[in-house]
Amino acid sequence: MTSHRDYTVSIHYDRRLYRQDIAGSTAHARMLARQKIISAQDAEQIVQGLEQVRQEIESEQFPWDAALEDLHMNIESRLHQIIGAAAGRLHTGRSRNDQVALDMRLYTREAIRDAVKGLRGVQEALVGLAERHAGVVMPGYTHLQRAQPVLAAHHFLAYFQMFQRDAERFHDCYRRADVLPLGSGALAGVPYPTDRVFLAQELGFSAITANSMDAVSDRDFLVEYQAAAALAMMHLSRLAEELVLWSSREFGFIRLADEYTTGSSIMPQKRNPDFAELARGKTGRVYGHLMGLLTVLKGLPLTYNRDLQEDKEGFFDTVDTLLATLGVFQGMLSGMTLDTERVMSLAGESAMLATDLADYLVGKGVPFRQAHGVMRELCRHCEAQGKELAGLTLEEYRRFSPHFDEGVYGITAQSSVAARDNPGGTAPQQVAQEVRRARQLLEAASNSHGF
Ligand code: ARG
Numbered sequence: 001m002t003s004h005r006d007y008t009v010s011i012h013y014d015r016r017l018y019r020q021d022i023a024g025s026t027a028h029a030r031m032l033a034r035q036k037i038i039s040a041q042d043a044e045q046i047v048q049g050l051e052q053v054r055q056e057i058e059s060e061q062f063p064w065d066a067a068l069e070d071l072h073m074n075i076e077s078r079l080h081q082i083i084g085a086a087a088g089r090l091h092t093g094r095s096r097n098d099q100v101a102l103d104m105r106l107y108t109r110e111a112i113r114d115a116v117k118g119l120r121g122v123q124e125a126l127v128g129l130a131e132r133h134a135g136v137v138m139p140g141y142t143h144l145q146r147a148q149p150v151l152a153a154h155h156f157l158a159y160f161q162m163f164q165r166d167a168e169r170f171h172d173c174y175r176r177a178d179v180l181p182l183g184s185g186a187l188a189g190v191p192y193p194t195d196r197v198f199l200a201q202e203l204g205f206s207a208i209t210a211n212s213m214d215a216v217s218d219r220d221f222l223v224e225y226q227a228a229a230a231l232a233m234m235h236l237s238r239l240a241e242e243l244v245l246w247s248s249r250e251f252g253f254i255r256l257a258d259e260y261t262t263g264s265s266i267m268p269q270k271r272n273p274d275f276a277e278l279a280r281g282k283t284g285r286v287y288g289h290l291m292g293l294l295t296v297l298k299g300l301p302l303t304y305n306r307d308l309q310e311d312k313e314g315f316f317d318t319v320d321t322l323l324a325t326l327g328v329f330q331g332m333l334s335g336m337t338l339d340t341e342r343v344m345s346l347a348g349e350s351a352m353l354a355t356d357l358a359d360y361l362v363g364k365g366v367p368f369r370q371a372h373g374v375m376r377e378l379c380r381h382c383e384a385q386g387k388e389l390a391g392l393t394l395e396e397y398r399r400f401s402p403h404f405d406e407g408v409y410g411i412t413a414q415s416s417v418a419a420r421d422n423p424g425g426t427a428p429q430q431v432a433q434e435v436r437r438a439r440q441l442l443e444a445a446s447n448s449h450g451f
Contacts, residue, residue, distance in 0.1 A: 008306075011064055013313050014071040018057050020106035021071055022050050024099060024182060029090055036092060037192050042086040050075075050082040062307035070309075071103075072096050072251050072365035093194050097216040097304040104311065106203065108177045108221055111319045112170045115225075118326030119167045119232065120445055123160050127335035127438045130156045135428065135437075137413045138253070138343035139352060148355055149347040149413035152338060153435060154426040159239055166232040167445075180205040184212035187303040193380075217303040219293065219311050225284035226290040226315065229322045230283075236325055237283040240276040243332070247273050253343055257335035275332055279325045286321055289314030347413040348388035353381055356416045357389070357408060364403040374401045 026047050033043030056062040068074045079087040110433055130153035140150035180203060183189070183196040189212045196208045209215035246253035247261075256273055264270040292314045296307055354375045361371035378400050382389055390409075397404035421427035 006066070008069055009066050010070045010309050010312065011066055011068070011074060013128050013316060015057075015064065015074075016310075016316065017071055017103040017107055018054070018075070020103040021075060021099070022054050023106065023203065024102045025075070026050055027088060027199050028094055028182065029451050030202065031195055031199050032089070032092055032192075034198060035195055037194070038089045042089050045083045045086045046079070046090050049079045049087065052082055053078050053445060068286060070096075072099055079224055093185070093190040093192040094182065094215075095184075097186050098182050098184040099123075100213075100308075101159065101181040101184070101216055101218070102203075104219070105177050105179070105181060105205075105221065108225055111225065111323075112174045112177065114319075114323055115170050115229065115232070115326070116167050116405040116445075118323050118330075119163045119170070120442060121330040122236075122326055122333065123163050123167075123329050123438070124442055126156045126160045126163070127442065129153075129333060129336075129338070130160075130431070130435050130438070133338055133340065134432065136338065136340045137347040137417055139346050139349075140426075146346070146349065146352050149416045150426045151417055151428065151431050152340075152343065153431050157431065157434050157438060159235065162235040163232070164441070166228060166235060169228040169231065170225075173221060173228055175206075176224065177221040178206045178210045181215035182217075184209060187213050187216050213303045217305070217308070219297060219299065220309060222311055223290070223293055223297070226286070226293060226318050229318050230290045232322060233279075233283040233286045233325065236329060237280045239329070240280040243276040243336070244273050244280070247271070247276075253339055255337045255339070256332060260332045260335065275328050279328060282321050282325060286318050289318045315342075332373050344413075350391075351379065351382070353389065353411050353413070353416055356411050356419065359419070360408065360411060361401060361403050366401065366403055 028048040029038070029043045029050075032038040033040045056078070062074075062078065064074060065077070068077055076087065076090065079090065081329075101352040133152040133212065136152040137149045138152045138155065140148050140155070141147040146400065180196060182199050184193050200206075200208050201417075209218075242255065243254065245251050247256050256271070256276075258271075260273070260275045261271040262274045264272060291389070292309060296310045300307055358368065358371040358375045361374060362368050366374070378392075378397070381387075381396075381400070382392070394404065394406065394408070397408060417426045418428065421430060423430065
């Protein structure tokens, strides 16, 4: 049976903030002693007691009690049992409102570092794929119709760019999470000579909040994290969709490693891309948590309201889902094989060179619009005759335009990609340069711990 009291309990999910909570309390106790608000002996006892609490939690000996509702009350109550009366001085000049805001900011900073690390891992796998497939040409698509040949590396690096922007968004959100709210009290500040700058230094924050009312009610940094996570999941989901398509018999572009596929219980021939599919599916819950939090926040008057306790479960699930998905993709991309023969042969299909043939006519002085019209007629002719562009005689070509000469037979998938030799294009030397840039970027990031 559940009691109505269970409704307010958060201990089953906020206990994951225990390291942040203990770090915050330790810094707070030290600051109180430094400012002579409590005695050095009391602070020492508190710090040691908190250390014991940490060990009890980590060795699963801690007596969690749902009747105490949340993590903060559980820890404070246990501290009382361990060190006695001195425990009652820890909460001087502090409220659970600035305490929980601090815990969430500390947690978010770590979650951001982990997200960036995970993104770097996926980028690493993509650059690896680009490097291993230098020179491989494949069909590029628009509307999921074969459009123009592209380098496979160019396709992989497109995703590198998306994840680069994601990493930048997480960096950006770090700046705003990295501000200390402790010292705001319940809402109005505290009537003790605290030293918030010392606290910020102890806890590694770059700044302190400027307004106590804002500090206890602000959860923007969680929204920003979740927005960045939603975008990253959207990119992962698009990539997942391509992996699903590409691993089908119909495309036959890639083979996923066995560990990233599962068999069917009744159809022995199947190799289902379940990991990619689940990544695509899990994107939904991450979007949902973003919307959930925005909705929790939208009607709240200043300052702290208990609604804010609802910021946690969705956020934690977003962090877990994103990090797990990034880990899966790093492995899945590193272990997949591209059927280079198949993609190269499809890329060589001459219909995809129609634009290049139009450009060839432009080179002979034909206005582009007119050249495009000529090629449209030619493509229709091929379709009606069941022929490939490459299989037409020069005489047939000339029926559509007198500007065609032997040169048309020199137009291939290779010449097509090579011609797109300006920054951002798919020419081998442009892409090789982008691969080098991507490598440099990853090296610079790893020298600064992904940051
Ligand atoms: N469990 C609460 C939360 O997550 C902690 C803060 C409670 N503060 C209060 N005044 N009841 O928001």
